[in-house]
Amino acid sequence: MYSFKNDYSEGAHPRILNALFESNLVQEDGYGEDRFTLEAKELIKQKLSNSNVDIHLLSGGTQTNLTAISAFLRPHEAAISVSTGHIFTHETGAIEATGHKIISVEGENGKLTVEHVKKVLESHPDEHMVKPKLVYISNSTEIGTIYQKEELIQLRQLCDEEKLILFMDGARLGSALCSSECDLKLSDLPSLLDAFYIGGTKNGALLGEALVICNDALKEDFRFHMKQKGALLAKGRLLGIQFRELFKDDLYFDLAIHANSMAEKLRDEISKAGFSFLTHSPSNQVFPIFPNAFIEKLQQKYAFHLWEKIDNDSSAIRLVTSWATKEDEVLAFIEDVKKGF
Amino acid sequence: MYSFKNDYSEGAHPRILNALFESNLVQEDGYGEDRFTLEAKELIKQKLSNSNVDIHLLSGGTQTNLTAISAFLRPHEAAISVSTGHIFTHETGAIEATGHKIISVEGENGKLTVEHVKKVLESHPDEHMVKPKLVYISNSTEIGTIYQKEELIQLRQLCDEEKLILFMDGARLGSALCSSECDLKLSDLPSLLDAFYIGGTKNGALLGEALVICNDALKEDFRFHMKQKGALLAKGRLLGIQFRELFKDDLYFDLAIHANSMAEKLRDEISKAGFSFLTHSPSNQVFPIFPNAFIEKLQQKYAFHLWEKIDNDSSAIRLVTSWATKEDEVLAFIEDVKKGF
Amino acid sequence: MYSFKNDYSEGAHPRILNALFESNLVQEDGYGEDRFTLEAKELIKQKLSNSNVDIHLLSGGTQTNLTAISAFLRPHEAAISVSTGHIFTHETGAIEATGHKIISVEGENGKLTVEHVKKVLESHPDEHMVKPKLVYISNSTEIGTIYQKEELIQLRQLCDEEKLILFMDGARLGSALCSSECDLKLSDLPSLLDAFYIGGTKNGALLGEALVICNDALKEDFRFHMKQKGALLAKGRLLGIQFRELFKDDLYFDLAIHANSMAEKLRDEISKAGFSFLTHSPSNQVFPIFPNAFIEKLQQKYAFHLWEKIDNDSSAIRLVTSWATKEDEVLAFIEDVKKGF
Amino acid sequence: MYSFKNDYSEGAHPRILNALFESNLVQEDGYGEDRFTLEAKELIKQKLSNSNVDIHLLSGGTQTNLTAISAFLRPHEAAISVSTGHIFTHETGAIEATGHKIISVEGENGKLTVEHVKKVLESHPDEHMVKPKLVYISNSTEIGTIYQKEELIQLRQLCDEEKLILFMDGARLGSALCSSECDLKLSDLPSLLDAFYIGGTKNGALLGEALVICNDALKEDFRFHMKQKGALLAKGRLLGIQFRELFKDDLYFDLAIHANSMAEKLRDEISKAGFSFLTHSPSNQVFPIFPNAFIEKLQQKYAFHLWEKIDNDSSAIRLVTSWATKEDEVLAFIEDVKKGF
Structure with a gap:
């Protein structure tokens, strides 16, 4: 995971x-x-x-x-x-x-x-x-x-x-x-x-x-x-x-740039996949809103924080990237979002 | 030094x-x-x-x-x-x-x-x-x-x-x-x-x-x-x-044993050289009492804390050893003490 | 005053x-x-x-x-x-x-x-x-x-x-x-x-x-x-x-009863005079809502706290009574409220 | 008392x-x-x-x-x-x-x-x-x-x-x-x-x-x-x-002067009676040293603090005077000291 x-x-x-x-x-x-x-x-x-x-x-x-x-x-x-x-x-x-x-x-x-x-x-x-x-x-x-x-x-x-x-x-x-x-x-x-x-x-x-x-x-x-x-x-x-x-x-800035670029990728692709966000966050934290059922599926493969209940059917989650975040995992996550699992 | x-x-x-x-x-x-x-x-x-x-x-x-x-x-x-x-x-x-x-x-x-x-x-x-x-x-x-x-x-x-x-x-x-x-x-x-x-x-x-x-x-x-x-x-x-x-x-104990053995060596040999101590300290801190003039000489080669004035002519210093203390340096110090520099 | x-x-x-x-x-x-x-x-x-x-x-x-x-x-x-x-x-x-x-x-x-x-x-x-x-x-x-x-x-x-x-x-x-x-x-x-x-x-x-x-x-x-x-x-x-x-x-209760009865008189009569209150307060504090112009007039004769702006024309004030509150002054205040000064 | x-x-x-x-x-x-x-x-x-x-x-x-x-x-x-x-x-x-x-x-x-x-x-x-x-x-x-x-x-x-x-x-x-x-x-x-x-x-x-x-x-x-x-x-x-x-x-000074004069009377007369004091205290606190047996007697008629043990036989007590101290009581105390009770 x-x-x-x-x-x-x-x-x-x-x-x-x-x-x-x-x-x-x-x-x-x-x-x-x-x-x-x-x-x-x-x-x-x-x-x-x-x-x-x-x-x-x-x-x-x-x-x-x-x-x-x-x-x-x-x-x-x-x-x-x-x-x-x-x-x-x-x-x-x-x-x-x-x-x-x-x-x-x-x-x-x-x-x-x-x-x-x-x-x-x-x-x-x-x-x-x-x-x-x-x-x-x-x-x-x-x-x-x-x-x-x-x-x-x-x-x-x-x-x-x-x-x-x-x-x-x-x-x-x-x-x-x-x-x-x-x-x-x-x-x-x-x-x-x-x-x-x-x-x-x-x-x-x-x-x-x-x-x-x-x-x-x-x-x-x-x-x-x-x-x-x-x-x-x-x-x-x-x-x-x-x-x-x-x-x-x-180095300090290079590491931050990597974190941000990973977050940006998540943001862009999740957005393209038709989901919206709790907040416009142009840094290393992303808050997409997903259907609850989909969140449950994601939780089987990824660890993240459930951030806020939006309504009875959907919630915002928080995805955080860092200097250490692997691009492959970001891409895999995006893939899972695109195919709705 | x-x-x-x-x-x-x-x-x-x-x-x-x-x-x-x-x-x-x-x-x-x-x-x-x-x-x-x-x-x-x-x-x-x-x-x-x-x-x-x-x-x-x-x-x-x-x-x-x-x-x-x-x-x-x-x-x-x-x-x-x-x-x-x-x-x-x-x-x-x-x-x-x-x-x-x-x-x-x-x-x-x-x-x-x-x-x-x-x-x-x-x-x-x-x-x-x-x-x-x-x-x-x-x-x-x-x-x-x-x-x-x-x-x-x-x-x-x-x-x-x-x-x-x-x-x-x-x-x-x-x-x-x-x-x-x-x-x-x-x-x-x-x-x-x-x-x-x-x-x-x-x-x-x-x-x-x-x-x-x-x-x-x-x-x-x-x-x-x-x-x-x-x-x-x-x-x-x-x-x-x-x-x-x-x-x-x-490992925790081995490191302490090394520190103590280095201190013991200092204590034993300084004692043999005729000096006394501020306190009986069977651990990794040693408090020998030296003439002030001799302390000044030691300070040219070694770093340590001046601990306490004993009288007008002599003071106690503090020597601390650790897991990292090098035996060679301890022996060199002892040598310097023995020859009064 | x-x-x-x-x-x-x-x-x-x-x-x-x-x-x-x-x-x-x-x-x-x-x-x-x-x-x-x-x-x-x-x-x-x-x-x-x-x-x-x-x-x-x-x-x-x-x-x-x-x-x-x-x-x-x-x-x-x-x-x-x-x-x-x-x-x-x-x-x-x-x-x-x-x-x-x-x-x-x-x-x-x-x-x-x-x-x-x-x-x-x-x-x-x-x-x-x-x-x-x-x-x-x-x-x-x-x-x-x-x-x-x-x-x-x-x-x-x-x-x-x-x-x-x-x-x-x-x-x-x-x-x-x-x-x-x-x-x-x-x-x-x-x-x-x-x-x-x-x-x-x-x-x-x-x-x-x-x-x-x-x-x-x-x-x-x-x-x-x-x-x-x-x-x-x-x-x-x-x-x-x-x-x-x-x-x-x-004595403790008698004093509180006096304070409350003075407040009640204020509440009852101000209410009868057609004014409303910020809060229903059945104790020794009363919060009537008055037109600002009227409040200014009252301030010439009485001291009290301006409590909260209600809208551009009116505000709530706070009247506090106590064991020492004089009935005559309460009646005078009521009289002033009734006649709108 | x-x-x-x-x-x-x-x-x-x-x-x-x-x-x-x-x-x-x-x-x-x-x-x-x-x-x-x-x-x-x-x-x-x-x-x-x-x-x-x-x-x-x-x-x-x-x-x-x-x-x-x-x-x-x-x-x-x-x-x-x-x-x-x-x-x-x-x-x-x-x-x-x-x-x-x-x-x-x-x-x-x-x-x-x-x-x-x-x-x-x-x-x-x-x-x-x-x-x-x-x-x-x-x-x-x-x-x-x-x-x-x-x-x-x-x-x-x-x-x-x-x-x-x-x-x-x-x-x-x-x-x-x-x-x-x-x-x-x-x-x-x-x-x-x-x-x-x-x-x-x-x-x-x-x-x-x-x-x-x-x-x-x-x-x-x-x-x-x-x-x-x-x-x-x-x-x-x-x-x-x-x-x-x-x-x-x-008034503030008059009250202090009274307190001090009562203390001074105690000090002077206790001193004349041959007793010494824990400290030279030219204010409204007096610390006479009395034999313990005598202190016990005094305690039957007067309240005061036992201040400090001096030796096995005697202790210092503290006498404090104030604006309210009655001269009669001071005189009575002195009398008791003089006659050793």
Whole structure:
């Protein structure tokens, strides 16, 4: 049975494992002060065309979100997120566990707009309510949609006016930036965001997210927060080696491009076969709507998530592709869709 | 320059890297529900001769301590630790950040005794003070000493009488259990402790600690706590593969034995050369006391931590060995000590 | 200008001030161990016809909610509340600040039903989400509605089946129980709820809420939580004396009856004058809908909260009555409504 | 039996109760926005000769400490306190419950010196430890000692150099300032401290502490923190009326002077009778050392705390005086001491 369940079903890209092998017996300092980590940070800064950011390597998305957000906010300040946002629904209250409320809004195609944020500000006028302070967005979103440059520019402008922090969860940033519909470049991000992270776990690494802090005011003492939250790995080299490999050339982007092209193939052919989708998602997640009986048949050959009931007869499923997705399996899946099994 | 700074200066034991390679493209479920993790847990239970424990794999020591302790305690309950305890001094207030006070006592050779704990209980009589609830011990301790079976039996008895939780930080458990002076076996631990962890990071893994929860009352919903604290890796297989390799035969113990034998060599020969030690540490940490001038010379060839000023002329340094420590380098160090350089 | 803004605009009922005077120089132990507090607890237990509850006196509603809920829940557990619930909107994230998410649902007339709770449970299946554990209801609700006995019985049953904690915020419990439409008695509550509080601040006291813990499993060490949250007053007598006075006869209920009768008069006459209401609220809060121009006129003579915009021409306002509300002012207000000013 | 157990055994000074009576039916806004509170703040600013401070009225000492300290610190920052400090020992981990470690040092006569603080800074060099940020002192201290102006000037200087926050717990500030040995005036404090509070509960009020925030950087949004911690009383007037009464003339100081003079009488006469003291405490707490047999006799007529065992035959007890302490009872106690009963 082949799995389209997620983009972390396999290990790491072979080049990453090779890099671990080659560096294995070199002695280095712990806690992210090794030279692999330092080199990785340098390489990422080059790709960002920005040397004025602080970069920290953490193990996973939830850990990065909770460490960053709790470091950035004072106790009475809250994050704003769409109701499908990962921090709002799928992190077991990790942000609240650090003391902060998340104000959720419905959103639009999984995204936050200036209007959503303004409405939240208007409805939080005084000290009897939390103070909205951090705008949390994901790119790509939980439902595979992506932000356009203009949308970020507008959010940035509002955040400047209202002294808000704009934070981007980039667990699937590679796929978003490499989307055929994306007009953003990695190097655009530092001037648009206060902080964001470049997801490694879902794009070829064993684990690892590179948090980029752009706003000077948020940089101070960040390693204290990492240590306090259990996010400072003794063998920090494990993260450094991986990100060095991903960014020493264009591996990071190449992997995302592969994932996207596999998703695009699924999207195009499923569409041609006459099926529609829950959402327009030009990244590595596809949400086709199939008859329930057909879904049951597919489940005998493929693993994937049942996403949402559409009506009594049909449901949306989620197909996720990754750097490791095999084209043969994609083609086989398409074949099965075409022939209705 | 060769480093005796710590036991996490290198990558992983080659067998572990090989295991990652071999399993790399196998598709598995995320979040520790892969079969490698399941197998690893089974293997550890066999080594523990106990199938009634819950095992969870986490990334690092601080993360394990904070996730476990915050899951086990109610808000008003506190941990008791020696003042050299890792949670008390070197985790940036990680436990306090989850809301719990740590009550520190001086300890004896880095260890807690029944008398220490009793004294804490006596001095915390009512609701104006926190309620001491969890006894935190490390084995080996921060200064390389180890617990004997009888000491644990006595602590266990007191904890039973006083309804306390006995928790062992096992970041260096391998070295402790393989010490020539240790009369404890791994399989003794489940009946003596409410929970403990088996450290992987400092004994051959890239990262990873195996938390063992023995007390049924502490088991419920533990994965919720892991997720909330950012400790549930998407590619949990990374931890599972490593612990499977470490425990599918005696690799875990073999690595610790090597580390200990390197330390023993250092201890014996430094002693023969006429130097004394800060502490009697029959594990993989050695704390010789050298003249300051001699330390300066050593620092030109070796990396290690300056541990404690003894008097105006001499200081204790810390030498740590590991699975990766090269015998040649140990012999060279000894040679340098003998000839006073 | 006369104020209908809230039920805490004045000081305390004169009998309470007298009781403070009379007891003033009696020496008593601190922290709620004085005899006034002990007597107050006894008197409340008698009114509850239940001697098996634990009672604690706290200063205010937010303090009581945060102390109780954080004491009752484990870190990964969440509260369920309607989106108008006080803890969700008007306590500045007090519950989240203790680490717990509040799951909000739209509710129905400000109330939670069995269906709402079931839906939350269904949508929280695993450890990637918080675990819904405590059902938070207010009686009367934020919009003046009240729970009927049958509604509580059904919630109780569901909570028993699903091992949930049913907690009632009783900041305005007096008004709810004394409502002409209420079929609940104070003595019904201990068997229906795990915990609740009897609000004093909004019913004649200077300050004070009496938390009643009915479920044995929630009683242990509660005073530790109070002290930790700053809720254990040194001069706990201040709370004891007030609740003793409120419950030594029927003063508590008499005050609520007065508040309700003033509200009823407002409701009846405003209705007769042809206006409708935002909600059917048979307690001490009334939400008439008036033309905006008329509201502006009223604001010249009366203070009240503008509650909600209805359409471009009209809005709902909130009128709150209390033990101290003067009938003359109510009649004057009605007169003004009748003559349209 | 007459009690010298503490300074909160009685209610409030009669003038305060009268003020409550007189203002009782005046309608005012809630949550500390009433005119009594505004007037009280003005009066205190006048006594401080400083109009550039922010003043907030809270209910009790623990509540004030936890609200202020958690508002002032970022998550990784810690407070420094002597080991007898109230926040370290007698607040049930209230500060830790907000996420912050307290670093304790032995202290000297219950006080912190520049040397203590420097030592803490030196031993906290990096991100593996918490960052010491707030210096917590009490005046008078838990053992009745007081700070001299020069001591505060030195601490202030160090805090300026090291960017530390200097916070004074003033639960017994009245007694400290009115001590015959004190060279500090209330108006000296704003330039020496970042924040402090003026204790009302232990000096004639029913409850209440006036927090004074002097450092502009700590002022922002403080009312949010109060609300979140349950410290914003609905009937904030209760605090305002009391502090208005205490500071509209010199009542606050007169009450402290009475308490001190009663303590002084005890000290002088017990000393003349040949007994020594645990500590030199020129405030409203006295710690005489008596033979155990004599203490048992005293306990038949007087209530007080047994403070500390001195040797097998004798112990120190604590006698606390207050605004309400009756001279007759002091004289009777002295008589009993003189005649050895």
